Amino acid sequence: MLSKFQNHLKTNLYFLKGKKLLLAVSGGIDSMVLVNLCHQLNLDFAVAHCNFQLRGEESNEDEAFVKSYAANLQVPIFIEQFDTKAFAEQQKLSIQVVARNLRYEWFYTLLANHNFDYILTAHHLDDSLETFLINFTRGSGIEGLMGIPEQNDKIVRPLLVFSRNDIEVFAQDNKVEWRQDSSNATDKYWRNKLRHDVIPILKELNPSLLASFENTVLHLKQTQSLADDAVNRLYQTVVNEEEHHTVIDLKKLLQHTNYKAYLYQWLQPYGFSDWTAVYDLLEAQSGKQVLSESHILLKNRKVLLLFPKQTKISEELYWIAKDQTDVKVPLKMNFCNVSDISNQMSNVIFVDEALLQFPLTLRRWQEGDVFQPSGMTGKKKLSKFFKDEKYSLWDKANAWLLCSDNKIVWIVGKRADERFKATANTTKILKINFEA
Template sequence: MLSKFQNHLHTNLSFLEGKKLLLAVSGGIDSMVLVDLCFQLKLDFAVAHCNFQLRGEESDADESFVSSQTEKLQVPLFIQKFDTQAFAEQQKMSIQVVARNLRYEWFYTLLAQHQFDYLLTAHHLDDSVETFLINFTRGSGLEGLLGIPQQNDKMVRPLLVFSRSEIQNYASENNIPWREDSSNASDKYVRNKLRHEVIPVLKALNPSFLASFENTIGYLKQSQSLAEDAAAMVYQKVATEEEHHTVIDLKALLSYPNYRAYLFAWLQPFGFTDWAAVYDLLDAQSGKQVLSDSHILLKNRGVLLLFPKQTPVSDEVYWIPKDQTEVKVPLKMSFCEVVNISNQTSNVIFVDENLLQFPLTLRRWQEGDIFYPFGMTGRKKLSKFFKDEKYSLRDKANVWLLCSDAEIVWIVGKRQDERFKVTASTTKILKIKYTR
């Protein structure tokens, strides 16, 4: 197994070579075999152990065991105790979910604090089979049927090519000590029930079940790759990525028979889960929206707009004194005196400095705001301007106004006010630039 592991690292996980690694170690047989393999290959690694304090003295004994074994190997060790039960009750979440969240949050904190390159876990082939069956019984698309991925960002699972029996044989042959978690014997958890009752039957029906499973996963990955390629090609034809949001053209999208599958592929990474509500947006009136934890999907006429959630800032006002030449918050802007007008764009305006009342202010727009559009006579309500320009709710929420006293100088990045323009009588020209 050691030579197979070494060859697997060299062939498939060569990016781990020479890197600083953190091993998640419970003290069970899988993680202790992983420790031994990494030690035999003289990899640069440390160990992280979580004590969830859920099994009393047994949890503390696991901690002591991992501590003693790493001390023998002279491997650095990190230990963290969690009051998991209390946290689960406080958050009204299951023990399993809370424990998973706590440990991975801590692991990634260690990665950042101690400059580890990757986190290694001891998941193996049988674990991947169990995950496949759990997702299969609950109902899943292709992604859920791919088992456990070999890598997620900085998390790597180098034992996925090994079965539980291979790991057990290696531990036995090399006298590797390990601790048995008593909760693994309980069938009250779905994973354990599959492990003890279902998978043995499948293995009895087909002695080559694990090899067949690996082949199936390979075929599914190929199908997933085809689906991702198709989604990417269609995305290029129907979606446009703007500075702060993505626009999905509904007419173009609906010309594809599998438009729902494409929407799922594009939006699922942003945390959307209420797919009935997402699909209902296609026929909804303008202004309807669906929320995920991090994003908003908004129907705006013939398009869907996808953008991150933002903290409301409608009451914020930023002051800009006369001698300030640069602004970094909430926007990047610069101010400088010039002698001539040149290269005026939507992001650069030139104003008569003598007409300004300092300090200037940056604020959000409000109902009732009016301005005098540059190049036009007469005033206009901002709400009417937004309607004429076909601003979405998202667009309006992102508008900032540069003001002199109570008067609008510039709808930043959009339209200057006529009242502050440079004329033949102007003696001081101020150039204002907005950097997107």
Template sequence: MLSKFQNHIDTNLPFLKGKKLLLATSGGIDSMVLVNLCCQSKLDFAVAHCNFQLRGEESNEDENFVKSQAEKLQIPIFIQRFDTKAFAEQNKLSIQVVARNLRYEWFYTLLANHNFDYILTAHHLDDSLETFLINFTRGSGIEGLTGIPEQNDKIVRPLLAFSRNDIEAFAKENLITWREDSSNASDKYLRNKLRHDVIPILKELNPSLLSSFENTITHLKQTQSLAQDAANNLYQKVVSEEENHTVIDIPNLLKYRNYKAYLFEWLQPFGFADWSSVYDLIKAQSGKQVLSNTHILLKNRDSLLLFPKQNTTSDEMFWIQKGQTEVKIPLKLSFCNVSDISLQSTNVIFVDEDLLQFPLTLRRWQEGDIFQPFGMTGKKKLSKYFKDEKFSLPEKANIWLLCSDDKIVWIVGKRQDERFKITANTTKILKINYTN
């Protein structure tokens, strides 16, 4: 296995050579074999051990074991203890999710603080098969059926080419000691149920299961690459990027029979999970939307609009003092006194300065806001104005109001308020210019 491992590094992971590596080490057989292989291959590495304090004294014994092995082999070691259970309860998350998040957050901190180049984990081929089956049973796109990636950003898994049997045989031949995690014997978790009950039956039906699985993964990754190429090509024809949002042209999208697959490829990175609702937006009424944790997908006439949630609300307010000549945040405005008015536009207004109450404020619009549109005698709700002007949700979300006391002076870049216009009685004309 050593020669195969070294050849694997030389052929497929040559960028690891000469780099400073951090090896995630639990003390189990997989990570201790990886430690041994890295030592014999003369790679430059340190080990990092997480004590999640979930198994009482057993967890502490794992920590002491890894520490003693690192000292014996003269390998630098980092140890971190986590109150995992308390963190999970506080944040209402599962123990598994919390442990994973804490582990990798700490690894990346070590990466930054100690100038490591990559994090190595000891995932192997059987782990990848288990992940494939977990995703398969839960329902997954092709990405979830390609197993565990060999490299994901700074995380590298150099044992994915080896089976659990390979690792066990190498450990016995080289008299490697390790710790058994008692939780691995429990069928409480789906992964363990698959490992203990399902995979042995599959291997009995097909003794070459792992070899067949490797071939399947290779084919699936090639298919995934083709799908991504197709999605990228169509993206250029159907999708446009605006300043604050993305527009998907529905009529153009529907020209393609597999439009749902394209939507999945484009939108999956934004955290959407309710795909039936996403697909239903295609034929939904304008105004319907689907939310992910970070984004909003909105049906707007013949388009789907994608934009971040944080663009939709803001409690921020900015003050503008009398005599101030410019504003740079949250948008660029300039103020100057003029003797007469020139051509007015959506980006330039002229107001009677004596009618203003300073300081002026810049704020987001709110439900219930009312103004008197320039040139009109009656007042109008902003929500009605937006509807009449057919503003999309992203456009409304990015609206700023220039206000005097509780009155709207200007829907910036859109419409001035009648109440502050220049008249025959005006003595001070203030020109306000918006630069977008």
């Protein structure tokens, strides 16, 4: 196994050569074998151990064991204790999810603070098969059916080419010590049920199950590669990336019978999971939206708009001084005095400078905002104006108001306010231009 491990690093994980590595070590047989392999190859590594305090004294004994083992090898060790149950109750998540989040957040902190290059975990081929079966029973795309990836960002899993039996044989031959996790014997967790009850039957039916699984993963990876090529090609013609948002042209997308597959591939990286809601959005009324943890997907007439969630948007405020001629943030605008009114376009307004109170401000709209639309005698709520103009949520969230003493002078690029309009009697005409 040592020779195969060394060859695997040299051939497939060559980027690890000479790097500073952080090994995730629980004290179980898998991670202890990983430590032993890395030590025999004289790799530059340190050990990180998480004590989740879920098994009482047994957890503390695991910590002491790993600490002692690292000391004997004279390798650096980092230990962190977590009140995992308290975190799970607070966040209303399962123990397993919380433990995983805590573990990897801490690992990445260590990586940043101590200049490690990669995090190595001891997942092996049987773990990958279990993940495949879990995702299969839950329903999954190709990604979930490829088991555990060998690399995610800075996380590398160099033992995925080895079976649990390979690891056990190596541990026995090399007299590797490890700690037995009592929770692995219970069928409380889904993964353990598969490990103890389902996979043994599958191996009985097919003694070469793991080899068959490896072949299946290889075929799926090739299929995924073909799908990626198709997805990327269509992306170029259907999707337009703007500065702050992404536009998906529904007319072009719906020309393809497998449009749902394309949407899945494009949107999955943004954390969307309610795919029924996402697909229903295509036939929904304008203004409907679906949320992920980080993004909003909005139906806006004949397109889908994807943009990050924005916070405290109404608190953005920018000042414009009296003698200022150019504005670069948050919009590109310029101000100049002219002798007459010309070039009546949506991106230009002419106002009576004497009616303005400086400094002017640029801000987002707020509930209760009113203005007097140019050409009208009465006032109108901005919310009503937006509705009449069929503004989407995206349009409203990204509208900018040019204000004088908090009175709206211009919904920038859309509609000016009648109260500030330059007339034949205006002695000092100010031309304001918005560079769209």
